[in-house]
Structure formats: C-alpha cells, structure tokens
Amino acid sequence: MKTSTEIKIYNGYGHSKNLVVYGHVFKWRPKLSNKYDKNSLRHAWSLLKLFMARPYRNANLKLYFKDQIINTQADHDGFFKFKWASNVHLEAGLHDLKIALVNTSGEVSHFTRGKIYIPHSTQYVFVSDIDDTILISHSATVWKRLRELLGRNPYKRKIFANQVHWYNHLSLSGTDPEHLNPFFYVSSSEWNLYDHLREIFNYNLLPTGSFLLSHFKQWYDFFKTGRTKHEDKYRRIDRLLRVFPKQKFVLIGDNSQRDPIIYAVLANHYPDRIVAIYIRNVKPRKAGVSLQLFTNLINKNIYTCLFDTNQDAFSHSVKVGLIRVKRTEVN
Numbered sequence: 510m511k512t513s514t515e516i517k518i519y520n521g522y523g524h525s526k527n528l529v530v531y532g533h534v535f536k537w538r539p540k541l542s543n544k545y546d547k548n549s550l551r552h553a554w555s556l557l558k559l560f561m562a563r564p565y566r567n568a569n570l571k572l573y574f575k576d577q578i579i580n581t582q583a584d585h586d587g588f589f590k591f592k593w594a595s596n597v598h599l600e601a602g603l604h605d606l607k608i609a610l611v612n613t614s615g616e617v618s619h620f621t622r623g624k625i626y627i628p629h630s631t632q633y634v635f636v637s638d639i640d641d642t643i644l645i646s647h648s649a650t651v652w653k654r655l656r657e658l659l660g661r662n663p664y665k666r667k668i669f670a671n672q673v674h675w676y677n678h679l680s681l682s683g684t685d686p687e688h689l690n691p692f693f694y695v696s697s698s699e700w701n702l703y704d705h706l707r708e709i710f711n712y713n714l715l716p717t718g719s720f721l722l723s724h725f726k727q728w729y730d731f732f733k734t735g736r737t738k739h740e741d742k743y744r745r746i747d748r749l750l751r752v753f754p755k756q757k758f759v760l761i762g763d764n765s766q767r768d769p770i771i772y773a774v775l776a777n778h779y780p781d782r783i784v785a786i787y788i789r790n791v792k793p794r795k796a797g798v799s800l801q802l803f804t805n806l807i808n809k810n811i812y813t814c815l816f817d818t819n820q821d822a823f824s825h826s827v828k829v830g831l832i833r834v835k836r837t838e839v840n
Contacts, residue, residue, distance in 0.1 A: 552661075603626055629688040634756045696722055759786075
C-alpha cells in the first residue's frame, strides 16, 4: 500500500469571474498500475481497489493560481472545492494551478499540479449523462452494472454505435475546429471512477470535456455504485447554467433512471437557455413518461427527441440545425 498523502485534482472549469476546481485528498490510496490489465480477475481487483482509499478528513488546502492564493477545507470524505474569481482576464484554453496541503503549523506540502479549463465563448454547451447514454452500463440493474464494471477494462467497455460521430459533430455546432463547444459529462458514477472513465473516453476519441461525478464511496458501499441521489445531478447542471449565462444548453441523457424528469425541471426553470433535450430510449416501457414530459415543453420552443439509436438522434440534430452536414452523412 502507498501510505503518503495524495492530492487528486480533477480538471476545473469556468471563466474569469467564476472559476471552480474539484478534487480529493487522501491519507493513503492503494498502489495502482498505470496499465489496465487484460485479465478479468486482475482488472476486477484493480477496480475494487479504487474504493479502498482512506480520505484525509477536513484537510486544510491552498490553491495557487497566477498571483492568487485561495484557501479551503476538505469535507469529511476528503472532497474539496475551490471557487474564486480571477484577478486577470483569462483566455480560452487550459490554465495551470497548484494545490498544497496545509498542516496545523501553517506549513505547506504535497504540492500537486492541475488544470482549469476556460471554454471558448461558443453558442452552445453540451451536457451529457454517461451510463446508458454514452456507455452501455445497465445502470438500472445492480448485478449487470457490476458485471460491466468488474468484467471489462476501459478498452473493452462498449459505447453505443455512432456515439463518437454524433458527439464530434455536436462539438462543431455553430463553430469551428479551433473553438469547439464545451462538453460536460455529468454522471451518478462516483469520483472513484474518474481515471477509469477518462481512459474510456480518451480511447474512444470522444470530445474532451469536464467530468462532474458523484460522491466518493468506500469499499463497503461498492455494491451501491451508481446509486447516488439524483438531486445532485440537478444541482451540478444548475450550476453550469449559472456559470455560463450567455450560452444555450443541450441536455443528453436516457430514460433508465431520472434524466427525463431532471431535464424537464431544468427546462421549466431555464426555458430560454435550453435549446434541446435528447433522451435515449433504453427502457421502452418508460417511453410514455418521457413523451408526456416533452409534451409539456412544446410551448417553450425546446426541441425534444426520444431516440432509439444515435443515427436517429443525429438525423434530428440535422433537422433542427444543430448539425450541418452534407446530405450523404444523414443517411
């Protein structure tokens, strides 16, 4: 076991006047290989170890950004969040930062480098769920979800057909390759799985984006993975809408759990900000619920689409003008 304190920083986001970065600080974490094992049993053990870290409760931390120093305290589970405004205008792109641990004597140590992402001021922000929206996860059934997690390393996990094709076109909606639309991946999966998910996304060449995941779990809660309260998803997306007040939003999810309800509530609160809602129909018996929620949004001029395949969603995106392609790409 690795016993030294570790600060884990997740890429932050925002703009000059509203910046946020998240992370965890641990007393220790199990030693993990940088390579993902092809052997299913060894992979399962490596993934289980992601839930065996010991959090550094209520740790005091300092963030160093440009000429600014910001202080915060971690929660009981080691999770921390820094929120601040920059003293200088920030250009779009990735900006460096450092975070350090502060002991009881005020001494700083364990400096860790991270990044904060400033999106280009594009027309759209895309917010997507992960499990059963992008990644085949069977999230509504515990044993099937665990089979996917434990039985497949990131290179064997399956995404839905034409997912990359659709999302990469959306990233160019109303803009160009030098100024891509930002993607935020909001999920009920835990922060424990951050590196695992990033590897899946990088391997499949999905649009680069920021992950907003759920509370860190310990090993004894492993069988509850992916079962976080869905109100947290609402709050995370609501914050994005407030951080980026000039952009229009497109929300993408599925009907295996509560995405249709969460997105409909957000649409009612922000009718002028949300352009479209896409719901993957992974549970046909629940299709009626989504369609009824969509009916209630007709008068708000919000595009809605309940789709079975990504090709259906792609065609709808072309129809409503989110994607502009040659006719041959639609068929």
